[in-house]
Amino acid sequence: MKTIFHVDMDAFFVSVEELFDPSLKGKAVVVGGPKDARGVVSAASYEARKFGVHSALPLRTAAKLCPHAIFLNGHPDRYRDYSHKVHGVLNEFSPKVEMASVDEAYMDLTGTERLLGPPLQAAHRLHLRMKQVTGLNCSVGIATSRLVAKVSSDQAKPNGILWVQPGLEANFLAPLDVRRIPGVGKVTEQKLKDYGIRKVGDLARLDEPFLRRRFGQWGLALAGKSHGMDAGSWFDGDIGDNDDPKSISHEHTFDTDTAEPMELEATLARLAEKVARRLREHEFHANIVHLKLRYKDFTTLTRSKTLPQSTQLDHELIAESRHLFRQAWDGKTPIRLIGTGVSGFEAHEGQLGLLDSEKNQRARQALAAVDRIRDKYGEKSVKLATGLTADHAERVHENPVGLPGKGPRDKSK
DNA sequence: TCTGGGGTCCTAGGACCC
DNA sequence: TCTGGGGTCCTAGGACCC
Numbered sequence: 001m002k003t004i005f006h007v008d009m010d011a012f013f014v015s016v017e018e019l020f021d022p023s024l025k026g027k028a029v030v031v032g033g034p035k036d037a038r039g040v041v042s043a044a045s046y047e048a049r050k051f052g053v054h055s056a057l058p059l060r061t062a063a064k065l066c067p068h069a070i071f072l073n074g075h076p077d078r079y080r081d082y083s084h085k086v087h088g089v090l091n092e093f094s095p096k097v098e099m100a101s102v103d104e105a106y107m108d109l110t111g112t113e114r115l116l117g118p119p120l121q122a123a124h125r126l127h128l129r130m131k132q133v134t135g136l137n138c139s140v141g142i143a144t145s146r147l148v149a150k151v152s153s154d155q156a157k158p159n160g161i162l163w164v165q166p167g168l169e170a171n172f173l174a175p176l177d178v179r180r181i182p183g184v185g186k187v188t189e190q191k192l193k194d195y196g197i198r199k200v201g202d203l204a205r206l207d208e209p210f211l212r213r214r215f216g217q218w219g220l221a222l223a224g225k226s227h228g229m230d231a232g233s234w235f236d237g238d239i240g241d242n243d244d245p246k247s248i249s250h251e252h253t254f255d256t257d258t259a260e261p262m263e264l265e266a267t268l269a270r271l272a273e274k275v276a277r278r279l280r281e282h283e284f285h286a287n288i289v290h291l292k293l294r295y296k297d298f299t300t301l302t303r304s305k306t307l308p309q310s311t312q313l314d315h316e317l318i319a320e321s322r323h324l325f326r327q328a329w330d331g332k333t334p335i336r337l338i339g340t341g342v343s344g345f346e347a348h349e350g351q352l353g354l355l356d357s358e359k360n361q362r363a364r365q366a367l368a369a370v371d372r373i374r375d376k377y378g379e380k381s382v383k384l385a386t387g388l389t390a391d392h393a394e395r396v397h398e399n400p401v402g403l404p405g406k407g408p409r410d411k412s413k
Numbered sequence: 414t415c416t417g418g419g420g421t422c423c424t425a426g427g428a429c430c431c
Numbered sequence: 432t433c434t435g436g437g438g439t440c441c442t443a444g445g446a447c448c449c
Contacts, residue, residue: 182448184447185447186447187447301443301444303443304442305441306441
């Protein structure tokens with residue numbers, strides 16, 4: 001029988017902002033951007049939530065519901081920083097910690113009783129220690145499965161601890177809306193409602209053949225979840241061995257939709273550069289390139305291409321994503337969002353060395369130099385000639401490091 | 414209301430291979 | 432001529448999470 005903790009930071013982004021500006025405390029605060037921007041709420045203070053503001057709500061809607069709220073852009077670097085501090089605190093309690101996102105984590109505390117005491121006592125100490133080190137509140141759910149621990153931390157909010165004792169999982173879940181089950185969103189909730197299923201208890205009473213007929217494999221997983229089990233491949237595996245990313249992507253939504261090829265391709269190149277940069281940071285090579293487009297009416301299309309040879313180089317990702325873009329776009333429909341990404345990672349190096357063209361080796365060296373300078377002086381210190389349609393590899397050789405204003409920045413011609 | 418950006422996982426058809 | 436079964440890869444789309 002396992003003892004799983006789910007630790008969830010309370011109003012994380014807002015709370016970090018309050019640490020840097022205590023005058024925000026107790027006020028309606030919305031992190032996500034200016035009130036008139038195209039975008040959604042990333043986090044809302046409890047005060048703002050009283051007015052119906054919640055995450056994922058369009059900012060403009062939030063401004064109508066709560067006109068007096070303070071709207072902040074937020075500081076992703078600070079959140080990442082504090083996320084590391086949180087991770088550090090959790091590691092004091094168990095070596096088996098898995099950050100599920102910036103502000104939440106699973107921990108395996110099985111067999112720590114002799115050291116930390118019974119679960120509630122350990123959770124209490126964790127609570128205090130978290131506040132002491134980070135200045136932040138968190139909620140802790142304790143159970144025998146990840147699923148139930150997660151649901152119980154949710155029920156414990158804010159700043160609470162909730163332990164669902166072994167054997168009581170199904171009883172705990174039964175009265176809750178099916179929507180509380182991680183993995184059940186709007187669509188599944190509606191489908192279940194069509195069958196009169198609203199509460200987790202309703203779900204738990206159904207027989208498996210029925211669920212399998214109506215929902216396939218997903219139905220069987222749902223049945224398990226309704227009893228508190230970590231069903232499906234989702235939650236499988238030990239806590240803590242889930243490190244490396246499986247995909248890396250960047251996307252951009254324009255302030256106003258655009259059909260300007262120059263603007264679109266320059267943006268795409270910039271995004272591809274960021275992707276390549278992160279690929280090199282991880283020392284990954286990717287062999288699948290993805291493109292994403294979203295039109296005014298929000299219809300979204302994706303294209304992807306498996307490369308014959310994996311890469312981590314700017315010019316190759318730029319060329320491939322641009323190729324996908326030119327194939328996918330009709331050249332006139334205004335575009336709201338453009339994005340690119342990679343997947344299919346290999347950690348390799350080695351056998352390729354000999355096959356690597358001299359051209360790519362030089363591009364690689366040039367990019368390594370650029371990465372080092374960016375590490376030192378910041379992302380904007382170096383600008384590559386990426387908006388260009390010319391052969392980037394050649395450009396990179398001629399002018400590997402173009403300081404702002406000095407590099408070949410003429411994008412038009 | 415008018416919908417970000419970064420991810421994960423699942424499904425499903427067709428290609429291709431044995 | 433009619434016609435297997437299974438496995439894996441590729442691609443597109445979609446649900447969902449924070």
